[in-house]
Amino acid sequence: MSVRLQGVAAAPGLALGRAALWHPRAGHGPEAPGDGAAPGDPEQAMARYREAARHVRAELESLQQVVAGRAGTEAAAILGAQALMAEDPELAAEVERLLRHGTPLARAVREAGEAMAALLDALQDPYLRQRAADVRDVTGRIAAALAGGEEAPPAPYEDTVLIAPEIPPSAVARLDVGRVRAIVTAGGGATSHAALLAKGLGIPAVMGCSGVLEAATEGDAVAVDGDAGSVLVRPEPAEEEAFRRRVARAAEEAAGLARLRDLPAVTAYGRKVMLAANLARAAEARAALEAGAEGVGLFRTEFLFLDRPDLPGEEEQFAEYRAVAEAMAPRPVVIRTLDIGGDKFLPALPLPREENPFLGWRGIRLWLDREDLAVPQIRALLRAARHGEVHILLPMVADVSEVRRARALIERVRAGLGEAAGPYKLGIMVEVPAAALAADRLAAEAEFFSIGTNDLVQYTLAADRGNPKVAALSDPLHPAVLRLIDMTVRAAHARGIPVAVCGDAAGDPRVIPALVALGVDELSMPPAAIPAAKRQVRSLTEADVQAAIRGL
Known part of the structure; x- marks a missing residue:
């Protein structure tokens, strides 16, 4: 008899295979010689x-x-x-x-x-x-x-579904991706590093699936839905056949999306929308190009600084920025200056404790105050601009004076570099309501806008999307948020500058019609989201986009 279980959708995809139960002993095996109760030297x-x-x-x-x-x-x-x-x-x-x-x-x-x-x-x-x-x-x-070595995760079948109490990140990295079709764990969650690795490796995963260890035995047939977070143990023949049909349809859909790669994102009524990728490393550029990205709308430089005891120097930054610029050339690459503070911290840069760090010393505020951080980054960015089309993006801008200070600093560094510096465009992120409300003044200081909807929604609605008690309030389709986006786009277009959206809303199928309706020029999202977004944009009619903002 089949057993249907519900867990947390941790990595997308469908898989059908056989259960391999694993109880990792890493760190819990027998004591190595000399490690018993008697103390040694x-x-x-x-x-x-x-x-x-x-x-x-x-x-x-x-x-x-x-x-x-x-x-x-x-x-x-x-x-x-x-x-x-x-x-x-x-x-x-x-x-x-x-x-x-x-x-x-x-x-x-x-x-x-x-x-x-x-x-x-x-x-x-x-x-x-x-x-x-x-x-x-x-x-x-x-x-x-x-104790003599760590036990590797098993992959005894060609179609292994690995089932475990939990799975550490390093074990995910050691999986035989040719044989492991899916991961199911009794514990863990969608935000774990194990889940992130599973997504990166393309392995569907369901975590926090209580009861799976009791329901499954070695070799059982298991159907895993990483999109819905559901697991079916020992499916009946009719259930298994229905799941196989779903897997086949998913494969056909993926092939159909792949065929859109080189087609433009043009609505059914003729409006062109640029689709770009959000990246954290130059090595991800290949995935962006394979997905059909027309550029990089947001390159997050803080990932160069995280999880290390020191700060990256100019040469290390230059190598990374040059690599992504060359990989994407002649497509544009928008590189955001270091954005830390709030919910992002650097081990190598201890920050003072603040009562409310989201309203504190973060983003451009910190960057302008710390030229020891800003100048090496600017030098690296300007040097990389000789190897591709590099645009510089300033985060957390709230006032015109910040943009003017930043441009003056960039120009000072540029003068010092001479011919080693390439041309650049300077843009600002619209993340706080003040920037949207003063968009007409800010548009006179920048070459482009990029709307960071994650923070704009949070600050506009005073709702932390990471707080489950108020997360439901954090809605990018709230009329107040849409009106701020509308104001931003109108002010930018009046000055002849383009507007991108690079927050989560850019790849959200619920929100895309509204953003297109408001005149957003570019949507930037994770590479994996681009094919589906392109299909959606190409299918939008004038009636669709008008309906998305009706009553605004």
């Missing part, structure tokens, strides 16, 4: 710990390179951060302290990791809370290395 134990940590770091760095080629560098950066974590001095100090109190080595590693993870679990910031799972993953790998 702390110095010898620490030497063994450092050797195991070096081994784990090397493994993770190797995995990082493999995943970068398969899933892109944003997903691979998770493993890079874990590699650094393996030799974290604070972790090592806590392990040594426990050893000197008589704790056996493998247990000391686990206890030190759990103590560090518990501190992160207690923080409000969701990004930092996610690091707790990474700490447990890394210290589990170190403990497993001490």
Whole structure:
């Protein structure tokens, strides 16, 4: 008899295969020799710990390179951060302290990791809370290395559906993607790093699926719907056949979308809309081009700065910006200057505690105050502009004076570079209501606008989209938000400058008709969303877009 279960949709896609149950023992295997109850020599134990940590770091760095080629560098950066974590001095100090109190080595590693993870679990910031799972993953790998090695996730069948209590990010990275069709876990969630890696690798995943370990036995047929978060264990013949038909239809739809790649995004009534990609790394440009992107509408530079103990220098930034500019040439690449503060923090740049960081020292405010951050980035951007069409985007602008200060700084740096600097266009993000309300004045200072709907919605409606109690209020189709977008577009077009939308709303099929109706020139979104958005834009009629803003 079939068993239908509901979990959390963590990575999209449909898969039908056979269950392989996995109870990972990483960090929970038998103690390695000398790690029993009797305390050993702390110095010898620490030497063994450092050797195991070096081994784990090397493994993770190797995995990082493999995943970068398969899933892109944003997903691979998770493993890079874990590699650094393996030799974290604070972790090592806590392990040594426990050893000197008589704790056996493998247990000391686990206890030190759990103590560090518990501190992160207690923080409000969701990004930092996610690091707790990474700490447990890394210290589990170190403990497993001490015990003789980590067990690899199984893939016993050509169509394996891996079922586990939870799955750490490093285990996802080690999956045999040729044999593992889907992942189902009893715990975990859609925002975990394991989920992000599964998405990058194209493996459908359902997490938080309570009861799956009890319902499934080894070798059972399992149908996984990563879009809806549902799992069907031992489907009846009719259920299995119906699911196979869904898989076939999905494959046909994907092939149909792929055929749109080189066609323009022009509505049924003749209006052209540019579709661009949001990227975090130059290595993702290939996926953007394969999806049919006409440029990069948002390149997030903060990913160069995250998850590392130091700040990237000018040369490292230049190499990344040049790579994306060359990969996309002659298409435009909009590169946003460093946008930290609020919900984004840098390990290498401790920021003062603020009562309300979303209304504090963030975005362009911080960047203009810290020329040690701004100048190397500007130099790298202007040098990269000789290798493609580079546009510079300023985040969190609220006042004309900020744009003027930024342009003066850029021009000063440009004068110093001389012929090494390429041409550029300067744009501003419209993320706060003040920018939309003063769009006519700001349009006189910029060459383009880019509307960041995530923050614009949040600030307009005073609703944090990450807070489940008020998330329902965070609606980009709220009349107040649409009116601010309308004001922005009208002011920009009066000055002859284009307007893009680069927030989540740009790829949302519910919102796209309204954005087209309001005259937005460009929609920028994750590469995977471009084909469906192009199909939708090409099907829009004049009646469709008029209906989307009726009553505004």
